[in-house]
Amino acid sequence: xxxxxxxxxxxxxxxxxxxxxxxxxxxxxxxxxxxxxxxxxxxxxxxxxxxxxxxxxxxxxxxxxxxxxxxxxxxxxxxxxxxxxxxxxxxxxxxxxxxxxxxxxxxxxxxxxxxxxxxxxxxxxxxxxxxxxxxxxxxxxxxxxxxxxxxxxxxxxxxxxxxxxxxxxxxxxxxxxxxxxxxxxxxxxxxxxxxxxxxxxxxxxxxxxxxxxxxxxxxxxxxxxxxxxxxxxxxxxxxxxxxxxxxxxxxxxxxxxxxxxxxxxxxxxxxxxxxxxxxxxxxxxxxxxxxxxxxxxxxxxxxxxxxxxxxxxxxxxxxxxxxxxxxxxxxxxxxxxxxxxxxxxxxxxxxxxxxxxxxxxxxxxxxxxxxxxxxxxxxxxxxxxxxxxxxxxxxxx
Ligand code: PLP
Numbered sequence: 001x002x003x004x005x006x007x008x009x010x011x012x013x014x015x016x017x018x019x020x021x022x023x024x025x026x027x028x029x030x031x032x033x034x035x036x037x038x039x040x041x042x043x044x045x046x047x048x049x050x051x052x053x054x055x056x057x058x059x060x061x062x063x064x065x066x067x068x069x070x071x072x073x074x075x076x077x078x079x080x081x082x083x084x085x086x087x088x089x090x091x092x093x094x095x096x097x098x099x100x101x102x103x104x105x106x107x108x109x110x111x112x113x114x115x116x117x118x119x120x121x122x123x124x125x126x127x128x129x130x131x132x133x134x135x136x137x138x139x140x141x142x143x144x145x146x147x148x149x150x151x152x153x154x155x156x157x158x159x160x161x162x163x164x165x166x167x168x169x170x171x172x173x174x175x176x177x178x179x180x181x182x183x184x185x186x187x188x189x190x191x192x193x194x195x196x197x198x199x200x201x202x203x204x205x206x207x208x209x210x211x212x213x214x215x216x217x218x219x220x221x222x223x224x225x226x227x228x229x230x231x232x233x234x235x236x237x238x239x240x241x242x243x244x245x246x247x248x249x250x251x252x253x254x255x256x257x258x259x260x261x262x263x264x265x266x267x268x269x270x271x272x273x274x275x276x277x278x279x280x281x282x283x284x285x286x287x288x289x290x291x292x293x294x295x296x297x298x299x300x301x302x303x304x305x306x307x308x309x310x311x312x313x314x315x316x317x318x319x320x321x322x323x324x325x326x327x328x329x330x331x332x333x334x335x336x337x338x339x340x341x342x343x344x345x346x347x348x349x350x351x352x353x354x355x356x357x358x359x360x361x362x363x364x365x366x367x368x369x370x371x372x373x374x375x376x377x378x379x380x381x382x383x384x385x386x387x388x389x390x391x392x393x394x395x396x397x
Contacts, residue, residue, distance in 0.1 A: 005139075014132060015361050016040065019346075023355045030353070036382035037355045038370040041180060041331065043248035045301035045373075051247060054295040058288065067291065071284045073277060075102025075256070082294035083256060090298070091229040099260055101273050102285035104253035106216045106242030108277075111137040113240055113257055114172070115276035116269060117210055118143035122171035127157060128363030129334065131180050131214070135363075143171065147363050155184040155325045155334070157194055166201050172210040173198065177227060178217040178329025181362045181369035183310075185221060185328040188228050195234040208236045208264040216242040216255075219300050221329035222307040235262040238269070243293065245330075248301040254289035306331045309372040309379055316383045321395030331373040334359070338393040342368050348392065352385040 016039055023037040058067055074080070080097035087093050103109045110133070118124065120142040126134050128149045138145040148165045151158045175194070177186040186194075198209050213230045218241070221227055231237045242255035259270045284290075313333060317324050323336040335356075337345040342358035346368055349356050359367035372379065390396075 009136060016357050019355050019357055022350075026353070026355075033381070035353050035355065036378060036385055038372065038374065039355045039357055041245075041371045041373060042250060043245055043301060043331075043373050044375060045248055045303070045305045047248040048296070048299045048301055050296050050299055051249065051292065054292050055288065058291050062291065067288055069287060071102070071287050071290055073282075073284050074274060075100065075285055076287075076290050079290045079293050080256075082297065086297040087258075091232065093229070093231060093260075095258065095260060098270075099258055099266075101257040101259070101270070101277065102290055103255045103257055103277070104282060104285050105244050105250070105255045106214060106240050107133060107137075108253070108280075108282055108285075109240035109242065109255050109257045110134065110174075110212070110214060111140065112273055112276045112280060112282065113212055113238055114138055114141040114143060115280060116272035117141075117238075118171050121169060123167060123169045125162070125165055125170060125173040126363065127173075127175065129155070129179070129181050129359060129367070130174070130363055131176060132361045132363075134174055134214075144169075146170070149364060153323070153325065155179070155182050156187060156190045159193060159197060162194075162197065166209075168205045168207070170201070170205075170209055172212050174212045174214055175230070176214040176217075178221060179332075180217065180330055181332050181357070181359065181367075182325050182334035183327030183330045183332045184325055184334070185225055185227055188226070191228045191230065191233055195230075198234060198236075202236070210263070211237045212240060213237055214240045216245045217330040219246040220303055220306060220331065222303075222310065223328070225328040227329070231258070231260050231262070235260075236264055238263060243289075243296070246300045247296055249289070252289045253286055254293065255285075305376065306373060309374070309376055312376065312379050312383075313370065313372055316386055320386055320390035322386075322390065325367075331371060333370045333372060334367050335370060337366050337368055338395060340366060342366055349389055352389050352392075354382060354385050354389060 019039040027035045080100040084095040114137050118141045122143045123146045124138045124143045125146050128147050135145045146165050148161045211234050239258040244250035325334045327333050346356050346358045356368040
């Protein structure tokens with residue numbers, strides 16, 4: 001009568017959502033100011049002013065039927081060319097409009113790309129900790145996710161584990177830097193080693209392995225940390241980009257897929273992307289938000305707020321004796337659970353009204369994720385609760 005697989009996905013909401021819902025109930029019981037909710041990755045800084053200004057200008061100046069009408073399925077030509085120009089200027093690349101396919105955010109970029117690339121029997125490597133939907137999108141595309149755990153503490157790639165996991169069935173490898181859930185940025189050294197490793201494997205198997213770079217947090221980095229632009233390191237790179245976090249527009253659903261000319265069979269893959277977008281029912285990316293993009297390229301919300309939040313929390317947690325993986329970007333901290341069972345630690349944290357997410361669903365047990373895209377004063381109010389939690393575990397205080 002219905003698809004069991006889809007039923008399972010729909011019936012069991014994510015742990016993150018469950019905690020978020022618990023938070024809503026708890027806030028109603030004891031007052032919102034007394035609950036310290038670190039569960040969701042919803043940007044807390046407003047979109048930069050250029051967003052609203054441009055939307056108003058577009059509404060005032062564009063013909064309504066064009067502004068709100070369908071664009072071509074791949075996205076508006078001028079919008080795609082403006083993104084190409086911006087990337088070429090910023091990273092010294094040589095893209096043009098034909099390399100881009102506009103999407104409804106990174107989730108759409110990823111699900112379309114995986115559907116375009118894979119066939120049943122293909123494997124997709126996911127580095128844990130990873131965004132849980134990678135597994136959902138890979139399976140929905142008919143591929144098999146293969147999990148490779150990152151090195152403990154540094155959370156850089158474990159190449160010995162990767163060597164064990166790659167097979168002639170490996171079709172793609174997904175990287176996400178800065179990372180959700182850890183905030184870790186892959187170092188240039190790690191990227192170079194990864195690309196060298198993939199080139200060697202391509203040669204050994206006589207077939208391409210695609211590196212999918214999932215980049216919703218590219219611009220969210222602190223202290224001058226650089227995020228290598230992967231198409232410059234490895235020819236078979238496809239970028240799945242989103243403006244959700246950089247422009248604080250997660251509900252408006254806008255992003256793109258970039259298939260550079262250097263990718264093996266790039267023309268055919270681009271067509272397969274068009275086909276996958278069609279099969280999945282993405283008629284075109286939201287038009288108003290496509291037309292917004294040229295004016296906003298290179299802009300972000302005020303990310304100094306995230307840096308301030310990160311520093312505030314990091315200081316407290318380290319002083320309390322917790323271990324936190326080095327978070328150079330995004331707006332997440334990945335904290336080592338002081339007991340083996342991270343879910344039990346999260347339950348304990350709830351006693352102090354701290355809502356944290358256990359790392360099991362990110363494929364990397366033993367940690368918890370804190371989303372610090374929250375009001376700074378909530379963080380300040382929560383510091384005594386972290387201190388008390390550390391004390392309950394008799395950590396150094
Ligand atoms: N990839 C990662 C790593 C994410 O954290 C998210 C959202 O949180 C997405 C993809 C999906 O982003 P979007 O809102 O652009 O679909």
